[in-house]
Amino acid sequence: MLKIAIVGCGKIADAHASQIQRIKGCEIVGVCDREPLMARQLYERFPVKQYFGDLTELLGEAKPDVVHITTPPKSHFEIAQLCLERGCHVYVEKPFTLYEEEARRLIALANERKLKITAGHDDQFTHAARRMRTLVQNGFLGGAPVHMESYYCYELERSYAAALLGDKQHWVRRLPGKLLQNVISHGIARIAEYLTSESLEVIAHGFTSPLLKSLGESEIIDELRVIICEKEGTTAYFTFSSQMRPALHQFRVFGKENGVVLDRDHETVIKLRGKRFKSYLEKFLPPAVFSKQYIENLVSNVRAFLAKDFQSKSGMKYLIEGFYRSIVEDGPLPIPYREILLTARIMDAIFEQLNARQLPPRALPAVSIGSAEELRHESAAVHPLGSRPIRAVEGKARVVHLLEDISGGE
Amino acid sequence: MCSAQEDGLIIGPDDLILITGATGFIGLRVVENLLDRGFRKLRCFARPSSDAARLEAVAKRHHQAQVDVLTGNLLSPEDCNAAAKDAAVIFHLAAGTGQKSFPDAFMNSVVTTRNLLEAALRQQCLRRFVSVSSFAVYSNTQKPKRRLLDESCPVEARPELRGEAYCFAKVKQDEIVSEYGKRFGTPYVIVRPGYVYGPGKPAITSRVGIDTFGIFLHLGGSNKIPFTYVDNCAEAIALAGLKKGVDREVLNVVDDDLPSSRQFLRLYKRNVRRFRSLYVPHFLSYLLCYLWEKYSGWSEGQLEPVFNRKRWHAHWKKTGYSNDKLKARLGWMPRVSMAEGFKRYFESCRDGKRNA
Numbered sequence: 001m002l003k004i005a006i007v008g009c010g011k012i013a014d015a016h017a018s019q020i021q022r023i024k025g026c027e028i029v030g031v032c033d034r035e036p037l038m039a040r041q042l043y044e045r046f047p048v049k050q051y052f053g054d055l056t057e058l059l060g061e062a063k064p065d066v067v068h069i070t071t072p073p074k075s076h077f078e079i080a081q082l083c084l085e086r087g088c089h090v091y092v093e094k095p096f097t098l099y100e101e102e103a104r105r106l107i108a109l110a111n112e113r114k115l116k117i118t119a120g121h122d123d124q125f126t127h128a129a130r131r132m133r134t135l136v137q138n139g140f141l142g143g144a145p146v147h148m149e150s151y152y153c154y155e156l157e158r159s160y161a162a163a164l165l166g167d168k169q170h171w172v173r174r175l176p177g178k179l180l181q182n183v184i185s186h187g188i189a190r191i192a193e194y195l196t197s198e199s200l201e202v203i204a205h206g207f208t209s210p211l212l213k214s215l216g217e218s219e220i221i222d223e224l225r226v227i228i229c230e231k232e233g234t235t236a237y238f239t240f241s242s243q244m245r246p247a248l249h250q251f252r253v254f255g256k257e258n259g260v261v262l263d264r265d266h267e268t269v270i271k272l273r274g275k276r277f278k279s280y281l282e283k284f285l286p287p288a289v290f291s292k293q294y295i296e297n298l299v300s301n302v303r304a305f306l307a308k309d310f311q312s313k314s315g316m317k318y319l320i321e322g323f324y325r326s327i328v329e330d331g332p333l334p335i336p337y338r339e340i341l342l343t344a345r346i347m348d349a350i351f352e353q354l355n356a357r358q359l360p361p362r363a364l365p366a367v368s369i370g371s372a373e374e375l376r377h378e379s380a381a382v383h384p385l386g387s388r389p390i391r392a393v394e395g396k397a398r399v400v401h402l403l404e405d406i407s408g409g410e
Numbered sequence: 411m412c413s414a415q416e417d418g419l420i421i422g423p424d425d426l427i428l429i430t431g432a433t434g435f436i437g438l439r440v441v442e443n444l445l446d447r448g449f450r451k452l453r454c455f456a457r458p459s460s461d462a463a464r465l466e467a468v469a470k471r472h473h474q475a476q477v478d479v480l481t482g483n484l485l486s487p488e489d490c491n492a493a494a495k496d497a498a499v500i501f502h503l504a505a506g507t508g509q510k511s512f513p514d515a516f517m518n519s520v521v522t523t524r525n526l527l528e529a530a531l532r533q534q535c536l537r538r539f540v541s542v543s544s545f546a547v548y549s550n551t552q553k554p555k556r557r558l559l560d561e562s563c564p565v566e567a568r569p570e571l572r573g574e575a576y577c578f579a580k581v582k583q584d585e586i587v588s589e590y591g592k593r594f595g596t597p598y599v600i601v602r603p604g605y606v607y608g609p610g611k612p613a614i615t616s617r618v619g620i621d622t623f624g625i626f627l628h629l630g631g632s633n634k635i636p637f638t639y640v641d642n643c644a645e646a647i648a649l650a651g652l653k654k655g656v657d658r659e660v661l662n663v664v665d666d667d668l669p670s671s672r673q674f675l676r677l678y679k680r681n682v683r684r685f686r687s688l689y690v691p692h693f694l695s696y697l698l699c700y701l702w703e704k705y706s707g708w709s710e711g712q713l714e715p716v717f718n719r720k721r722w723h724a725h726w727k728k729t730g731y732s733n734d735k736l737k738a739r740l741g742w743m744p745r746v747s748m749a750e751g752f753k754r755y756f757e758s759c760r761d762g763k764r765n766a
Contacts, residue, residue: 311710
């Protein structure tokens with residue numbers, strides 16, 4: 001029996017506890033929150049053996065095999081580090097860490113201790129996401145992806161927006177990437193899964209939406225467009241928007257032969273045929289083919305529902321199951337470390353550019369197009385987050401800063 | 411209106427009163443009620459994101475009084491200390507409302523209440539802590555007086571099974587308040603209003619029915635709905651914080667002349683807007699709740715257990731309500747009649763519709 005603990009007893013911890021209790025061969029031996037009342041409420045609502053207000057007590061008394069970290073992102077690194085040092089495997093909610101450097105150190109520590117660690121990118125394990133992965137692995141695209149588009153939009157809930165906008169001390173504001181850091185990793189991780197190179201260009205453009213501006217907000221960026229390019233390889237667009245409707249959660253991947261569109265909201269996977277039909281058939285047959293595919297998706301979703309496997313967080317169950325299996329059987333991890341690091345690296349590069357753009361004009365590095373090395377030197381001197389360097393990209397990769405972005409024009 | 415010097419009150423007009431949630435639907439009326447009673451030192455606590463304009467307007471109308479608006483977060487012990495400093499009476503109305511998440515509702519109701527109780531304990535000058543709870547805490551089963559729901563009725567023993575984060579949070583809030591009363595002697599009163607209605611809150615209570623899939627399912631039928639007009643409720647809360655001899659009491663707040671769900675719906679349609687509704691008889695709503703509950707359990711939460719037998723008992727079972735204790739212990743009387751309350755409420759709903 002695998003002994004599980006949850007650290008951080010807020011909203012997402014509920015989803016973890018719900019999914020863990022659906023998995024055979026494990027039990028929640030303890031939950032912990034520095035606010036003991038929060039730990040107790042989780043303990044009272046789920047089959048949990050003990051609750052704690054102190055992490056070291058949890059690790060010492062409950063002796064978990066696996067710790068799920070569901071605290072705010074700022075504390076992920078320290079808690080994960082402590083858990084690994086105490087011999088626990090670790091599941092860290094997204095975003096994995098604040099910086100790539102922290103992610104790298106955690107993975108190195110896990111490897112050193114022969115332990116396993118994973119990131120909570122559960123969106124990649126929904127029924128539709130798994131169907132898409134199988135298609136791609138079976139060569140449907142006709143080789144490596146040529147181009148990808150990831151839409152990860154967000155409908156700012158009124159209560160959340162009010163809390164975030166009204167509270168200048170809100171923890172989300174203190175993240176390097178603020179609201180974006182707490183939200184975009186699912187959409188970035190989708191791209192990272194299919195990137196083959198470590199060498200990337202990242203071009204980010206972000207701004208505060210007119211809506212937030214009208215509410216007096218200027219710090220929070222809620223509109224983001226990103227171009228990601230491998231050198232002479234795959235390219236990708238990433239879009240985050242709080243304003244566009246529908247608020248898409250889509251991933252489109254195109255190969256040399258065919259393409260696939262994954263829609264998380266509708267749980268559909270649609271195959272895009274690369275070859276054209278002859279003449280007017282191109283106008284008549286594709287709609288029929290798409291109709292057939294949508295019906296197949298409908299049947300697949302209904303089947304999953306009837307098999308009681310269509311929970312809103314069923315992707316999390318598959319990710320957790322995969323992670324536990326990799327621990328028990330010492331098999332491959334459900335999310336390769338490379339993918340976690342690439343996700344962190346792209347996010348670092350995005351926030352670095354956005355934060356540089358928000359600096360007062362005189363302090364800006366006078367760079368329109370420059371190397372990562374140049375950028376590192378220049379931005380380290382003026383970085384608003386102090387001495388901690390944010391790594392954008394490594395080696396020969398280039399980061400492109402559009403001059404008009406830096407100067408604040410929209 | 412009684413004067414602050416009136417015998418039978420635990421504080422005088424210059425004692426400091428703290429009101430949390432002061433910019434809210436009920437909080438604002440409590441502030442106004444206290445000012446009308448002649449209390450001159452009020453500290454109003456609100457979230458930074460709150461709109462304090464109406465509160466400022468109320469304060470302006472009572473310029474002889476000192477009304478301080480303090481913004482902060484009750485999750486912060488420091489903010490709680492600042493809020494509770496020198497307060498003789500605390501009216502705690504701030505709460506997490508409308509939250510579907512259990513942890514969020516719990517944090518914004520229970521952790522905040524504990525922080526405030528702790529802060530009050532440190533001050534050692536508190537004469538009463540008024541915790542505003544809700545009818546949502548009652549299980550509405552095994553009542554001592556059959557169909558009558560009053561303060562002697564049991565609260566939910568397993569509120570987590572009701573599928574309502576608000577109910578869970580309020581039960582736990584009541585528990586922590588009474589725990590502080592027992593352990594530290596904190597003088598408290600728990601006030602449990604029924605459904606508070608009035609201008610500014612256009613929604614129809616789910617006790618009447620639910621609007622879903624384009625049709626309004628009328629579930630209340632001939633049930634009495636435990637309405638209390640916002641001004642009447644504010645008056646009860648104010649008295650609960652001021653009157654001598656009610657420490658550690660629980661007081662339910664409902665108005666007189668409660669209408670049935672059917673009567674209310676008819677009036678609403680006639681006065682605000684017409685819409686299609688479908689009456690669901692009680693046996694059928696119970697059966698649907700039962701089936702939903704069973705399916706939710708069987709499917710491991712594929713459908714959230716938002717409809718279940720516990721909720722049916724609490725919301726849709728035929729029940730009578732009493733305000734006898736409130737009248738006897740506080741001398742409260744509903745100043746706004748049900749007819750007048752509905753008139754004002756419907757007018758505001760119509761205005762809201764026009765402005766929408």
